[in-house]
Amino acid sequence: xxxxxxxxxxxxxxxIYYVNDxxxxxxxxxxxxxxxxxxYNRLKGKKVFFLTGTDEHGQKVEKAAQEKGKTPQEHSDxxxxxxxxxxxxxxxSNDAFIRTTDxxxxxxxxxxxxxxxxxxxIKKRQxxxxxxxxxxxxxxxxxxxxxxxPDCGRPVEEIKxxxxxxxxxxxxxxxxxxxxxxxxxxxxxxxxxxxxxxxKNNELGDLCITRPKARLSWGVPIPFDQDFVTYVWxxxxxxxxxxxxYLAPEAEQAKLGDFWWxxxxxxxxxxxxxxxxxxxxxxxxALKFPLPDNIFAHGWWTxxxxxxxxxxxxxxxxxxxxxxxxxxxFRYFIFREVPFGLDGDFSEEAMAxxxxxxxxxxxxxxxxxxxxxxxxxxxxxxxxxxxxxDRDLEKKLKAxxxxxxxxGIFKTYDAFLSKLQFNHALTHLWKIISEINExxxxxxxxxxxxxxxxxxxxxxxxxSQRILALxxxxxxxxxxxxxxxxxxxxxxxxxxxxxxxxxxxxxxxxTKVQKxxxxxxxxxxxxxxxxxxxxxTDKTEKLAPKPAAAKGSAPSSQEGPVxxxxxxxxxAKVELKVGKVLEAERVEGSNKLIKLQxxxxxxxxxxxxxxxxxxxxxxxGKKIIVVTNLKPAKLMGVESRGMLLAATDSDGVLxxxxxxxxxxxxxxxK
Ligand code: MSP
Numbered sequence: 001x002x003x004x005x006x007x008x009x010x011x012x013x014x015x016i017y018y019v020n021d022x023x024x025x026x027x028x029x030x031x032x033x034x035x036x037x038x039x040y041n042r043l044k045g046k047k048v049f050f051l052t053g054t055d056e057h058g059q060k061v062e063k064a065a066q067e068k069g070k071t072p073q074e075h076s077d078x079x080x081x082x083x084x085x086x087x088x089x090x091x092x093s094n095d096a097f098i099r100t101t102d103x104x105x106x107x108x109x110x111x112x113x114x115x116x117x118x119x120x121x122i123k124k125r126q127x128x129x130x131x132x133x134x135x136x137x138x139x140x141x142x143x144x145x146x147x148x149x150p151d152c153g154r155p156v157e158e159i160k161x162x163x164x165x166x167x168x169x170x171x172x173x174x175x176x177x178x179x180x181x182x183x184x185x186x187x188x189x190x191x192x193x194x195x196x197x198x199x200k201n202n203e204l205g206d207l208c209i210t211r212p213k214a215r216l217s218w219g220v221p222i223p224f225d226q227d228f229v230t231y232v233w234x235x236x237x238x239x240x241x242x243x244x245x246y247l248a249p250e251a252e253q254a255k256l257g258d259f260w261w262x263x264x265x266x267x268x269x270x271x272x273x274x275x276x277x278x279x280x281x282x283x284x285x286a287l288k289f290p291l292p293d294n295i296f297a298h299g300w301w302t303x304x305x306x307x308x309x310x311x312x313x314x315x316x317x318x319x320x321x322x323x324x325x326x327x328x329x330f331r332y333f334i335f336r337e338v339p340f341g342l343d344g345d346f347s348e349e350a351m352a353x354x355x356x357x358x359x360x361x362x363x364x365x366x367x368x369x370x371x372x373x374x375x376x377x378x379x380x381x382x383x384x385x386x387x388x389x390d391r392d393l394e395k396k397l398k399a400x401x402x403x404x405x406x407x408g409i410f411k412t413y414d415a416f417l418s419k420l421q422f423n424h425a426l427t428h429l430w431k432i433i434s435e436i437n438e439x440x441x442x443x444x445x446x447x448x449x450x451x452x453x454x455x456x457x458x459x460x461x462x463x464s465q466r467i468l469a470l471x472x473x474x475x476x477x478x479x480x481x482x483x484x485x486x487x488x489x490x491x492x493x494x495x496x497x498x499x500x501x502x503x504x505x506x507x508x509x510x511t512k513v514q515k516x517x518x519x520x521x522x523x524x525x526x527x528x529x530x531x532x533x534x535x536x537t538d539k540t541e542k543l544a545p546k547p548a549a550a551k552g553s554a555p556s557s558q559e560g561p562v563x564x565x566x567x568x569x570x571x572a573k574v575e576l577k578v579g580k581v582l583e584a585e586r587v588e589g590s591n592k593l594i595k596l597q598x599x600x601x602x603x604x605x606x607x608x609x610x611x612x613x614x615x616x617x618x619x620x621g622k623k624i625i626v627v628t629n630l631k632p633a634k635l636m637g638v639e640s641r642g643m644l645l646a647a648t649d650s651d652g653v654l655x656x657x658x659x660x661x662x663x664x665x666x667x668x669x670k
Contacts, residue, residue, distance in 0.1 A: 010041035010048045011248075011263040013240050015272060016055040016098060019079040020064040023086045024308060025301050025334070025346060028318035030267050032331050033298065033340065033422065035092045037265065039474040040417055042093075043498040049248045049260050052087065053098030053239060054080050057231040058136045059211075062218040072218045076101060089319045090327050091477055093494075096247035098239050100220075108242035109220045109235050112287065113209075116166065117224050121286045124225075127163045127208055130156040136232040137275075138208055151271065161215070164228060165206040171282040172204040178281070184294055186277050187420065188341035191270065191297045195277045207279055209234040237280045240266065241289070263292040265420070273297040296420050299343035301334075305590040305636070316346055328476035329355045329520065335422040335475060342612065343591045352523045359479075362433050363472075364519040366440075370461045371486050371513045373445055382462045382488065383455035384509035394460055397439050400432050401467055401504050410502060413471050422475075429471055436464050462487055463507045469493065470502050479519055488512045575629035576669035577601065578659055579644070584616035587638050594619065595638055600626050601666030607640035613654045625657045625669060 014030045017023065031052055038050035056076040065075035080099060087094060098105060116122050129138040132149035139149065139156060149156050176199050179185055179192065186192035210228040211219060219229030244260035262284075268276050276295050284291050300307075303314040322330045333351040336358065338344030374382060390398075402408040409432065416425035440461065448454040466487050473480035473493045480493050488511035493501075579598040587593035592609045594616055606626065625645040632641045645657040659667075 007259075008046055009259060010038070010046040011244070011260050012037050012041075012048075012050050012265045012267065013263055014052040015268050016053040016100065016236055016239050017083055018058075018060065019054045019056050019076045019083075020061055022315075023083050023318065025316040025318050025321075026269065026308070027083070028086065028090060028330075029301060029334055030269065030298065031087060031092055031094075032090060032334065033420070034265075034267050035090075035094070036331075036335070036422060036474040037417065037420070038093055038095075039477065039494070042494065043470065043473065043496065045497045045499070047249070048095065049244070050094045051096050051098060051240070051243050051247065052083075052092070052094045053096075053243075054083055054100070055232065055236045055239075056080075056099055056101045057219045057229075057235055059133050059216050059218070060136060062216065063133070065218075073101060086319050089322055090331065095249065096243055098243045098247055100235055100239060102246075104246035105235075105239060105242045106220050108245055109230065109238050110223050112238060112241075113220075113230055113234070114223045116283075116286055119286070121167055122164050122209070123167060123206075124162060124164050125206075126160075127165070128158070128160040129208070131159045132156045140205075161212055163208045163212070164210040164222070164225070164230075166209050166234070166283065166286070168207045168279065168282045169204045171285050172199060174285060175199060175278065175281055178285075178291065179277075185291070186273070187294060187296045191273055191341065195273065198274070199278070204278070207233070207282075233275055233279055234283075237275070237283065240280075240292075262290040264294065266292055266295045267420075268295065268297055270297045270299060296340070298340050299338065302343060302345050302591065304347070305345060305592060321348070321351075325351060325355060325523075326478075326520070328479045329359060332359065332426070332476055336426045337423070338612070339423050340420050344612075345592060349525070349529050352525055352528065355520055356522050356525065358430060359520040360518065360522045362430060362437065363479075363483075366433060366437055367465060367483055367486055367519060368515070369440065370458075370465060371515045374458050374462065374513045375515060377445070377454060378458060380512050380514075382507050382509060382511045382513060383458055385456050385459035385463075386452040387456070389450075389453050389456045393439060393443055394456060397435060397460060397464060398504060400435060401464060401502075403499070403502060409467070409471060410498070417474075425471075426475065429468065432464075432468060436461065436468075459507065459509070462511075462513065463504060466507055467502055467504070470496070470498055482516065482519055486514055486516050488514060573629075574627060576645075577626050577628045578663055578665050578667040578669065579604075579606075579624050579626040579642075580665040581619045581622045581624060584619040586611055586616060587636055590636050593635055593638070596644070598624070598626060598642070598644075599665045600628055600642070604628070604641045605639060606642045606644055607635040607638050608644050608646075609635075610644075610646060610654065610656065614656070619656075622656070623659050623663070623665065625659070 012034045014034045017027050034050055034052065038048050042048050054076070056072070061072050061076060065072040068075060076099070084097065113122070129140060130144045131138050132152065132154065134154055135149060135152055143150050144156055147155055176196065179196055186195055210222060210230050213227050213229055216229060216231065219231030220235050222228050222230050240263055241261060248260045266276055273295070281291055301316070302308065303316060306312060306314060308315045318330060329351065333354055334344070336354060337350065374380060399405065400409055403410045405411070412428050413425050416428065443457050445454055445457045448457060465483060466489065469480040469483035470493060472483070477494065484491065484493060487507070577600045579600040581596050582599055582603065583597040585595055587595050587607060590611065592611045593607050594611045594614065596606045596608060596619060598604055598606050627643040627645070630642050632639055634640070646654055647657060648654045
């Protein structure tokens with residue numbers, strides 16, 4: 001059982017961001033994730049402490065400040081505002097913002113390093129190693145790659161000096177056991193296995209936690225040797241603890257002492273998992289502090305399969321996207337599109353499409369149809385339901401909202417969010433939305449002659465969306481509140497308790513609905529993306545991937561027919577065959593493309609954009625359907641001769657088509 005499960009508190013953290021980077025989609029991703037969890041747990045009635053902040057010590061900041069003719073403190077004071085204003089723009093509800101230059105943080109770090117020194121957990125040693133300044137960390141001779149950092153690829157410099165070391169190595173076995181005994185400690189499972197693999201196959205070294213002041217002064221002075229400072233990976237990690245001492249909600253802190261520690265979730269990117277899973281965990285062991293319940297490592301965002309970088313000019317500015325498309329749409333998209341542990345590829349066009357389908361259509365239209373019908377048939381007041389009139393149609397829909405049931409909205413959503421499966425929770429909500437849409441189609445209120453039955457239908461529609469808004473709230477707070485306003489509820493959702501407000505029957509008969517502006521205005525995709533391309537000013541040409549309908553390589557582009565009907569002769573031109581996948585591997589540098597060797601009677605190479613949904617191992621040996629008479633095309637420089645068939649539904653689920661029974665490869669499809 002988790003340590004914090006039975007306490008009515010929820011403590012979630014983001015990494016603290018280096019001040020000298022401008023915030024981008026990667027920073028926004030973690031912070032919105034933490035925000036979703038924080039908002040949801042507040043709805044559940046938990047006492048929540050949501051912490052984010054900035055990491056301000058170290059050589060990088062010192063250098064950047066020097067270049068600008070500023071002190072590191074002045075430089076940090078300026079840069080920190082970029083983060084603070086972005087969090088406001090994205091509607092982030094953090095309870096505190098920690099800066100590692102806060103006096104109280106520094107005091108806590110000094111107290112803790114002294115404790116470890118007194119306990120014999122720290123030793124002074126001569127040290128030589130290869131240092132990567134951008135990552136603020138040392139590498140061994142074996143680890144570096146041709147003079148470069150194995151992580152970021154930038155040059156490393158050799159440094160020899162005396163330093164203080166945290167004796168991390170002695171905790172190796174204990175850490176392995178801890179991770180093995182606590183399956184949810186590191187998630188997702190693939191990352192947990194990576195950490196375990198690393199710990200089992202390598203000898204853990206000790207951790208260098210200081211710098212001589214002579215070389216780096218921008219750190220926390222250590223109390224037992226005035227010539228040294230500690231910084232980044234010691235000072236920074238301790239923020240999670242120090243904040244509970246001086247930034248956590250005061251009353252709680254005073255009353256409950258250690259109430260906030262340990263954290264429920266540390267959310268981090270996959271690149272800084274080792275520092276958290278290994279350095280931080282062993283530091284806590286040495287301090288005899290409890291370990292957090294969970295460290296979750298999310299994937300990275302690329303843009304068109306490439307790492308974001310200033311030099312490529314493809315850095316996505318979340319503030320600009322939120323400004324253009326709405327902050328809720330952005331928050332929705334980044335969590336709907338990609339499972340949290342996996343890498344994702346950002347595309348503005350894909351986002352615009354989702355806004356039109358999932359937001360403007362599925363939910364926006366549903367709400368406006370509902371309020372319009374209530375206006376038309378009941379003068380704008382939600383009618384009294386006549387539950388005795390419930391048919392199977394109503395019963396089926398209401399079953400989704402049965403909080404006692406394991407398949408009801410609360411338990412399902414709660415289970416997904418407790419594992420940080422943000423996209424699954426959204427898929428579930430959208431399944432319910434489509435059920436409500438189907439309910440309208442099936443119940444045909446516009447034809448209903450029985451007055452009581454019509455009242456029942458209208459109530460069912462209003463009430464189901466009222467409840468749904470509660471679950472939408474953590475992801476899209478503005479939208480959820482608008483749904484409530486349209487349905488006649490004035491309360492701010494952030495103040496309600498989900499178990500009470502989420503129970504069926506919360507709408508009082510007579511509540512006046514308000515037909516407001518559409519929740520999400522539709523985007524004219526053709527005009528927007530065509531115009532942008534023609535003007536050559538917009539990033540969309542660069543950002544938007546080819547439409548996802550056909551997942552294999554496409555022939556050179558052709559204008560589509562005016563209508564979508566083709567003759568049988570036209571169809572007969574397409575040569576389709578059953579193929580067997582002999583080999584599969586990822587195309588280097590792409591997280592979407594997989595290169596397949598397929599036997600269709602002859603062996604051919606196909607490149608398919610299915611790498612997010614399928615791994616090469618899933619594919620080897622599979623029988624698939626292949627278009628064999630496509631003109632060869634190159635994808636990321638790799639030749640593709642043909643295209644495999646796959647279907648994608650409105651939830652974005654992608655499935656490869658396979659023959660229904662065993663059939664020889666090469667068989668033709670007619
Ligand atoms: N200061 C350290 C963290 C110390 S935590 C005690 C640091 N800062 S950072 O600003 O470089 O990175 C912060 C976070 O941004 C990391 O979790 C990293 O994974 C995330 N991202 C940076 N680029 C990213 C993407 N392209 N995509 C997703 N997240 C990415 O590391």
